[in-house]
Amino acid sequence: MDLKKLASALIPDDDLISADKYEEIYPRRSLAKGAEVTRLAPSPTGFIHLGNLFSALADERTAHTTGGIFYLRIEDTDEKRKVDGAVESVIRSLKYFGIKFDEGAEIQSDLNFYGPYYQRRRAKIYRTFAKKLIEEGRAYPCFCTEEELDAVRAEQNSLKLVTGYYGKYAKCRNLSEEQIYSNLRQGKPFVIRLKSMGDVNNKSVFHDAIKGDITVTENDQDVVILKSDGIPTYHFAHAIDDHFMRTTLVIRGEEWLSSLPIHIELFKALGFEAPRYAHTSSLMKIDGETKRKLSKRKDPELSLDYYRSAGYYPEAVVRYLLTILNSNFEEWEMKNPSADWRDFKFRIDKMSRSGTLFDLDKLSDISRTLVSQLSAEECFAFLKSWVDEFGTPSDKLHFKDEAYIIRILNLIMGVGGKKRRKDIERAEQGVRLMDYFFDDTFKPQYSYRFDAETVNAVLEKFAKLYDCSDDNSVWFSKVKTVAAEVGFCPETSEYKKNPEAWRGSVSDAAEILRIAVTGSPNSPDLCTIMNILGKERSLSRLASARV
Numbered sequence: 001m002d003l004k005k006l007a008s009a010l011i012p013d014d015d016l017i018s019a020d021k022y023e024e025i026y027p028r029r030s031l032a033k034g035a036e037v038t039r040l041a042p043s044p045t046g047f048i049h050l051g052n053l054f055s056a057l058a059d060e061r062t063a064h065t066t067g068g069i070f071y072l073r074i075e076d077t078d079e080k081r082k083v084d085g086a087v088e089s090v091i092r093s094l095k096y097f098g099i100k101f102d103e104g105a106e107i108q109s110d111l112n113f114y115g116p117y118y119q120r121r122r123a124k125i126y127r128t129f130a131k132k133l134i135e136e137g138r139a140y141p142c143f144c145t146e147e148e149l150d151a152v153r154a155e156q157n158s159l160k161l162v163t164g165y166y167g168k169y170a171k172c173r174n175l176s177e178e179q180i181y182s183n184l185r186q187g188k189p190f191v192i193r194l195k196s197m198g199d200v201n202n203k204s205v206f207h208d209a210i211k212g213d214i215t216v217t218e219n220d221q222d223v224v225i226l227k228s229d230g231i232p233t234y235h236f237a238h239a240i241d242d243h244f245m246r247t248t249l250v251i252r253g254e255e256w257l258s259s260l261p262i263h264i265e266l267f268k269a270l271g272f273e274a275p276r277y278a279h280t281s282s283l284m285k286i287d288g289e290t291k292r293k294l295s296k297r298k299d300p301e302l303s304l305d306y307y308r309s310a311g312y313y314p315e316a317v318v319r320y321l322l323t324i325l326n327s328n329f330e331e332w333e334m335k336n337p338s339a340d341w342r343d344f345k346f347r348i349d350k351m352s353r354s355g356t357l358f359d360l361d362k363l364s365d366i367s368r369t370l371v372s373q374l375s376a377e378e379c380f381a382f383l384k385s386w387v388d389e390f391g392t393p394s395d396k397l398h399f400k401d402e403a404y405i406i407r408i409l410n411l412i413m414g415v416g417g418k419k420r421r422k423d424i425e426r427a428e429q430g431v432r433l434m435d436y437f438f439d440d441t442f443k444p445q446y447s448y449r450f451d452a453e454t455v456n457a458v459l460e461k462f463a464k465l466y467d468c469s470d471d472n473s474v475w476f477s478k479v480k481t482v483a484a485e486v487g488f489c490p491e492t493s494e495y496k497k498n499p500e501a502w503r504g505s506v507s508d509a510a511e512i513l514r515i516a517v518t519g520s521p522n523s524p525d526l527c528t529i530m531n532i533l534g535k536e537r538s539l540s541r542l543a544s545a546r547v
């Protein structure tokens, strides 16, 4: 058969350049020895998940600790799953967690020499190489219909055989020249398949950068490389792109491990040196008695947006992922408590080989610790970034007054002081704790433990004595005065000796004031709260809290 003629009949494009030319267009990268080129290659479905960040972190660390390059390629061959804005969302989400690309789709960079970085824009390259494989007798057209393929699959299933297009089931592999041209004349749709030379009886040892030495069986499947619309399959695009983008290490989920034999054969057939591979294990969670993969349907924590919208401290997510990426990270962190996580020597070969347990409680714990270490300014910036994106209109308004917020933070989070609040893991919790400092979000539910007369007396009497410039001890002596006037014991120690003898104590008087000013019987130092609120607002709260 005249294969050149066949290739031209199947892929008639006459504007294709020669395959060799691509080697010149995309030359080997001139990087130092040992520098790794890695990539994140998501489909633009709009759903960016923890697994993407997990992989991206491994990619980014591997590239940047070796002086290499980390780039973004968009695998948009499936038009149906494409969502507008998905690429920006990937970039934005990863940037939020401190991960940046050096080059790639939508990345502003002087290094974008290996594009286009969208697979749909690379159609010519794929067609060039599919054509080349046809000319070399390593690819052929397949005219089988869906129904025919379904029937083959059903037969294989009933015989308990491996399913797929191989051996005697690869019907179109042996079509005669006449049959092919007759099909083409009839306008039958066709795909292009790889003509596999493999034999499943041949096994070899393959070194995976994470899993170590594994046994792989040769591929014998004549997989589709170009679909009937000329769009490549993942397998083909992967081989072409990772070769011409000069990826040195492909880090991807272990769900691709079963396709590895196909990829090994494709690289060989194309005459390309294969990159090294690192297959990451899946993120698992404990669900009752069982351990299972994190699922998009069941687990909101799989989505990266979850962490942003709930307002986890972004670095907590990264640090937690590093603890599960490399088991020695925690020990390093303990020895270097204030070091940047980027100083940790990440090693791909130290990654877990099987199911990695993801524990949201542990992440929350790290988030609480990190939030409790923030300076007032850092804490403000953290909360504000959440408010800007997810806060209510009143939150946004409140955060315009940085000085006021910082005073609140100093008090409620203890920022700048020694006594730090350690129970805040998410921005939203911190923001809600401030609600009573603003009249529009102050929604008190007065629930006093004393009769109306006593409550009103405490509130009125204290209002008369209150002066915003009082320091803590003057403020407290005034509470004592008011307590005595309503028949409460003004001294706590005395009260404790004989509680039955009194209607209440100075702390009961303080509680009435606290409920009036903050809406709750629990709050940080009330004198400071009133000082932050200012005289006018404090007095108006005392007035409106009467029963």
Ligand code: GLU
Residues within 6 Å of the ligand: 040, 041, 042, 043, 075, 238, 250, 251, 252, 253
């Ligand atoms: N587009 C593939 C995915 O999202 C990429 C896999 C790979 O990294 O090669 O799963």
